[in-house]
Amino acid sequence: MLRKTLLATAAVLAFASAAAAQDKLKACFVYVGPIGDGGWTFQHDQGRLDVEKAFGDKVETAYQENVPEGADAERVLTQMALSGCKIIFTTSFGYMDATNAVAAKFPDIMFEHATGYKRDSANVSTYNARFYEGRAVTGTIAGRMTKSNKIGYIGSFPIPEVIQGINASFIHAKKVNPDVTMSVVWAYTWFDPAKEADAAKALIEQGVDVILQHTDSTAPLAEAAKTPGVIGFGQASDMAEYKPSPRVSAIIDNWGPYYVERVGALLDGTYAQKDTWAGIGGGEVLIGEITDAVPAEVKAEAEALATSIGDGSYHPFTGPLNKQDGSVWLADGEVADDGTLAGLNFYVEGIEGEIPQ
Amino acid sequence: MIRLEKRPTPSKFWQIATPIVAVVLTMIAGGIMFAILGKNPVEAIRTIFWDPLFNPDFAAYSRPQLLVKAGPLILIAVGLSLGFRAGIWNIGAEGQYIMGAIFGAGAGLAFYPLEAWYIFPLMVIAGAFGGWLWAMIPALLKTHFNTNEILVSLLMVYIAQNILASMSLGLLRNPEGSGFPGSRNLSQYPAASNPELIAGTGMHWGVVAAFVAVIAAYILLQRHILGFQIKLAGQAPRAARFHGVSPTALVLLCMGISGALAGLAGLFEVSGPAGQISIDFNVGYGFTAIIVAFLGRLNPVGILLAGLLMALTYIGGELAQFMLGLPSAAIQAFQGMLLFFLLAVDLLTNYRFRLFTGVK
Numbered sequence: 001m002l003r004k005t006l007l008a009t010a011a012v013l014a015f016a017s018a019a020a021a022q023d024k025l026k027a028c029f030v031y032v033g034p035i036g037d038g039g040w041t042f043q044h045d046q047g048r049l050d051v052e053k054a055f056g057d058k059v060e061t062a063y064q065e066n067v068p069e070g071a072d073a074e075r076v077l078t079q080m081a082l083s084g085c086k087i088i089f090t091t092s093f094g095y096m097d098a099t100n101a102v103a104a105k106f107p108d109i110m111f112e113h114a115t116g117y118k119r120d121s122a123n124v125s126t127y128n129a130r131f132y133e134g135r136a137v138t139g140t141i142a143g144r145m146t147k148s149n150k151i152g153y154i155g156s157f158p159i160p161e162v163i164q165g166i167n168a169s170f171i172h173a174k175k176v177n178p179d180v181t182m183s184v185v186w187a188y189t190w191f192d193p194a195k196e197a198d199a200a201k202a203l204i205e206q207g208v209d210v211i212l213q214h215t216d217s218t219a220p221l222a223e224a225a226k227t228p229g230v231i232g233f234g235q236a237s238d239m240a241e242y243k244p245s246p247r248v249s250a251i252i253d254n255w256g257p258y259y260v261e262r263v264g265a266l267l268d269g270t271y272a273q274k275d276t277w278a279g280i281g282g283g284e285v286l287i288g289e290i291t292d293a294v295p296a297e298v299k300a301e302a303e304a305l306a307t308s309i310g311d312g313s314y315h316p317f318t319g320p321l322n323k324q325d326g327s328v329w330l331a332d333g334e335v336a337d338d339g340t341l342a343g344l345n346f347y348v349e350g351i352e353g354e355i356p357q
Numbered sequence: 358m359i360r361l362e363k364r365p366t367p368s369k370f371w372q373i374a375t376p377i378v379a380v381v382l383t384m385i386a387g388g389i390m391f392a393i394l395g396k397n398p399v400e401a402i403r404t405i406f407w408d409p410l411f412n413p414d415f416a417a418y419s420r421p422q423l424l425v426k427a428g429p430l431i432l433i434a435v436g437l438s439l440g441f442r443a444g445i446w447n448i449g450a451e452g453q454y455i456m457g458a459i460f461g462a463g464a465g466l467a468f469y470p471l472e473a474w475y476i477f478p479l480m481v482i483a484g485a486f487g488g489w490l491w492a493m494i495p496a497l498l499k500t501h502f503n504t505n506e507i508l509v510s511l512l513m514v515y516i517a518q519n520i521l522a523s524m525s526l527g528l529l530r531n532p533e534g535s536g537f538p539g540s541r542n543l544s545q546y547p548a549a550s551n552p553e554l555i556a557g558t559g560m561h562w563g564v565v566a567a568f569v570a571v572i573a574a575y576i577l578l579q580r581h582i583l584g585f586q587i588k589l590a591g592q593a594p595r596a597a598r599f600h601g602v603s604p605t606a607l608v609l610l611c612m613g614i615s616g617a618l619a620g621l622a623g624l625f626e627v628s629g630p631a632g633q634i635s636i637d638f639n640v641g642y643g644f645t646a647i648i649v650a651f652l653g654r655l656n657p658v659g660i661l662l663a664g665l666l667m668a669l670t671y672i673g674g675e676l677a678q679f680m681l682g683l684p685s686a687a688i689q690a691f692q693g694m695l696l697f698f699l700l701a702v703d704l705l706t707n708y709r710f711r712l713f714t715g716v717k
Contacts, residue, residue: 066685068640071630
């Protein structure tokens with residue numbers, strides 16, 4: 001008898017807690033690296049925590065880290081959808097096809113894909129940040145700070161987003177230092193500390209003294225720290241532990257406001273499909289503190305540039321600009337349109353080497 | 358005091374019991390690790406081993422996924438096990454898997470957008486050929502220059518990875534992909550795609566091929582003279598030579614079969630679950646298959662079960678990560694424990710514990 005009552009109570013409790021869980025909106029996140037990468041994935045996870053902070057017990061979040069881009073991503077997304085996630089953020093370019101494939105099967109679940117361009121069904125939105133705006137600022141610092149006039153760039157994959165970063169860095173380094181040259185090393189990974197460290201080492205051996213990186217770990221900064229006079233920048237995250245040098249500034253991805261906005265919209269019923277591409281002005285890209293390792297006038301110059309990009313008075317891709325082969329890309333005063341930037345597949349004039357084909 | 362004593366003959370009982378004991382020990386040690394991480398160990402173990410199979414929310418989806426994940430592992434491991442039995446160590450299945458995918462996908466994309474029945478069979482042949490070709494390099498270097506196939510086949514993996522990157526950026530890049538790397542999606546090209554044969558079962562041609570490979574390897578090892586020669590070469594190379602087994606032929610054959618099967622696995626994966634050639638298309642099936650081969654005692658039926666178990670730890674591990682918030686490193690450590698305990702318990706096959714009392 002007693003046992004029966006206990007069982008019944010347990011059943012009621014279980015039901016009640018299940019019902020309570022139902023009321024919460026479950027927001028899920030898929031990460032390409034570990035949340036402890038100190039860069040890209042770390043920043044997305046900070047955004048997830050912002051969502052928890054903003055909505056308290058109205059939401060519940062879950063995440064999965066180290067998800068390979070490809071067939072595994074599709075399974076992870078499906079399992080998330082089945083587990084009751086109502087909105088799923090897929091935070092790497094390579095999840096694009098998987099996101100669209102799973103979204104087609106779950107029309108009631110919202111999918112948000114970072115840095116992609118496919119929105120095959122109505123429940124897929126895409127969002128990205130204008131990282132190239134930050135690159136213009138770090139490129140300026142790089143051009144002013146280099147003594148060897150050689151700067152290096154660790155590329156992840158030759159996709160438009162990375163090409164934008166390479167071009168923006170070089171254009172602005174060259175603007176303040178006409179003698180500057182830039183070498184690009186492709187790591188073919190978003191996160192692999194060993195490979196990134198090797199890339200940094202190779203660049204330093206070539207005489208590079210400013211390293212810009214488009215990969216997510218702190219390994220290149222750790223490598224730079226071993227050689228006096230070599231500096232770098234925080235990528236995706238502030239990477240403050242390498243302050244004041246080698247990390248002299250950083251490009252910080254600030255996803256929190258976007259995540260809070262989208263989850264909030266889903267909560268109050270105003271959610272709609274969209275494609276977001278915000279930059280310094282929208283607060284998605286922040287410039288990390290420029291340390292005292294940088295002379296005051298360079299710091300002021302960089303900050304002024306960031307301000308002018310933020311208020312829209314200056315666009316980092318403003319002509320006259322030539323393509324690598326010498327042909328004209330943008331005439332004097334002409335500004336690159338978003339369509340061209342989103343598919344950017346050429347270097348600007350002056351960059352050495354070729355985009356891998 | 359306790360001593361180890363060599364058994365006169367390997368224990369039949371422990372040969373079978375080793376994997377089971379290893380799994381149980383992994384659950385216990387893994388449970389302790391999960392508890393230290395502040396998670397309920399029983400819940401974690403249940404999520405990994407039970408939920409993918411029986412949870413009402415997931416099982417209908419996860420169970421077929423076991424086949425999708427286990428298919429390539431089994432196909433590659435069966436091929437590797439033949440060589441391993443003969444003492445031929447092909448460690449580079451990952452590279453052969455990549456080359457199979459490139460050759461297979463390349464053959465299919467060459468016909469795009471033609472729709473014809475013969476395209477997929479041609480891709481299958483091209484995939485097997487690509488893997489075979491890549492395995493022949495370390496095999497011929499071994500037979501002709503006596504190089505070490507372990508090193509050469511492993512290093513060939515890195516070359517294959519670079520070819521893969523170059524293919525996804527150049528020759529096989531989707532011309533309509535706005536400059537992004539990666540080939541056309543084969544799952545959207547019906548003549549070249551490898552879809553589920555029966556919806557909702559996870560069964561695709563790669564899984565069928567894996568089952569066929571298991572049966573073929575079983576018959577080969579039990580009933581065919583070649584199987585006998587393979588086993589003999591591994592256990593007693595000198596006796597094998599007297600028996601007329603040519604070491605050169607055996608190396609070429611075992612490397613060739615394992616390479617072709619790994620290539621097939623790559624082709625079925627790229628045309629099915631993965632869908633496209635991309636820079637990071639390979640996710641380590643070729644290396645995990647080595648664990649599967651040993652976990653399955655180099656026996657085809659054992660490999661079948663081991664492949665399914667390994668797939669279960671992957672899929673259950675993913676569930677445990679986002680359901681319970683376990684870090685992915687904990688799941689990797691858990692899978693590592695499985696191999697560790699397997700090798701440790703394996704000692705009991707050839708040795709036994711003896712309890713000595715009194716003074717010796």
